[in-house]
Amino acid sequence: MACATLRAMSDPQQILALLADGRFHSGEDLGRALGVSRAAVWKQLVRLRRAGVPLQAVRGRGYRLPEPLELLSAAAIRRRLSAVARARLDRLDVLQETDSTSAWLRRHRAPGQTWACLAERQTAGRGRRGRAWVSPFAGNLYLSLGWRFEGGPAALGPLSLVAGAATAEAIEAETGVAIGLKWPNDLYVGDRKLGGLLIELAGEPSGPCEIVLGVGINLHMPEAAARDIDQPWTDLGRHAAVRPGRNRLAAAVLDGLLLALVARTAGDAQDWIAAWRQRDCLRDRPVRIYEGEQVRGGIARGIDERGALLLEDQQGLRPVAAGEVSIRVTE
Known part of the structure; x- marks a missing residue:
């Protein structure tokens, strides 16, 4: 006993x-x-x-529990992966709780390993610019994937756009919900944020580059947890005709990301860039860009081949690199 x-x-x-x-x-x-x-x-x-x-x-x-709960299962997720994705994935872990899946991977992953990590709950999930990512237990999807590029950081190019387009396509195929993309790496349904991506990298300019790609997607966000979100948000449960299964969605997103990274490693990114442009939430809309203390306004005119935002203002059409910037629609 x-x-x-x-x-x-x-x-x-x-x-x-x-x-x-x-x-x-x-x-x-x-x-x-x-x-x-x-x-x-x-x-x-x-x-x-x-x-x-x-x-x-x-x-x-x-x-x-207020409603039935589906816990994540590494075995169930792996079974649903395509043969190509399964062959490229060295390891898959599901944690009950961690500070953040990306931080956990950075601590435990060996260089060169293709390793995915999911968690039921994050206590210190992060978005871009250090923002907190609300991560209630078993309500949403928190996924990170470690990958190695041999060509160095310069070879990554528009990787965040490739990953964003792959994630949007996977969600759309699994749930039937139309997903938009807000530059540089946010997932939207209409004018409300559904999720986001964050890529962290390490490597020498001329050597291999290790990345950890984190994805957060709202599936069934409890109203109590959402009180800490400081912008309009939504979750898939409010839009999908059938309640999305967490393991099915996790497998679809992981499969899409692995196949996109395989294609990007081989140098093929144009199809993903085209897919991203089809979902561009900002194109031809007035925006304001915040970069440190500097604020710029203009009209978003899509993206260039390197993934930079094209901003049209009084000085003409200029590219804006992602970096540490924040962007808001002003209409």
């Missing part, structure tokens, strides 16, 4: 698996199923609440 209790206390997913059906389960029933005491069950439930799991408790009925 002691060993079973220790296992249950160290692995909250056992209780989550029992609660995943969205029905009420008494503490006694949960303890019987796990072979532990009601006190051990209660300690686990407290840990889950602290992790942000939206548990409901009703006297006389027990505990339940």
Whole structure:
């Protein structure tokens, strides 16, 4: 009994698996199923609440989740990958909790490994310019992928646009929801943000380049967690005709990214650039660009072949590199 209790206390997913059906389960029933005491069950439930799991408790009925929950499974995700993507992926991990999937990969991944990491919850997820990324437990998709380019940073070119177009296509094919792209790397549905990408790299100018590509996508964002979001947002659950499966979507996005990186490594990016242009949310719209203390206004006129934004202002048409800039529509 002691060993079973220790296992249950160290692995909250056992209780989550029992609660995943969205029905009420008494503490006694949960303890019987796990072979532990009601006190051990209660300690686990407290840990889950602290992790942000939206548990409901009703006297006389027990505990339940507000709606059915699908936990991520590395085996289920890998099974859904195409043969090409599966052959290129060295390792796939699913974590219950981490600070951020990208930070975790940077700490654990060896150079040259193609390694993907997903998490049920992030405690310090990050977007561009160091912004916090709201990451409630099992509500959304948090995915990072490590990859090696032999040609060095200069060979990456418009990699963020390639990755953005591949992610948008994967979401669209899996859910039927039309996905727009806001330069340089945000995913949109209409005028509301659905998710984003962040690429971090390390390498010498003339040597191999290691990248970690992070993706965050809102699937079922709890309203309570969304209070910390400082811009218009949405999630796929509000738009898809059928509730998106987390493992199916994770596999579709990972597969699309792996195939896009294979193509980019071979030097082929034009089809992805064309796909990105078809989803351009900013084209021909008035925008304001913030770069440090400098603010510039103009009309967005698409992107060039290197992935820079083309901004038309009183001085003419000028490219704007992504870098540490922020962009807002002003109409």
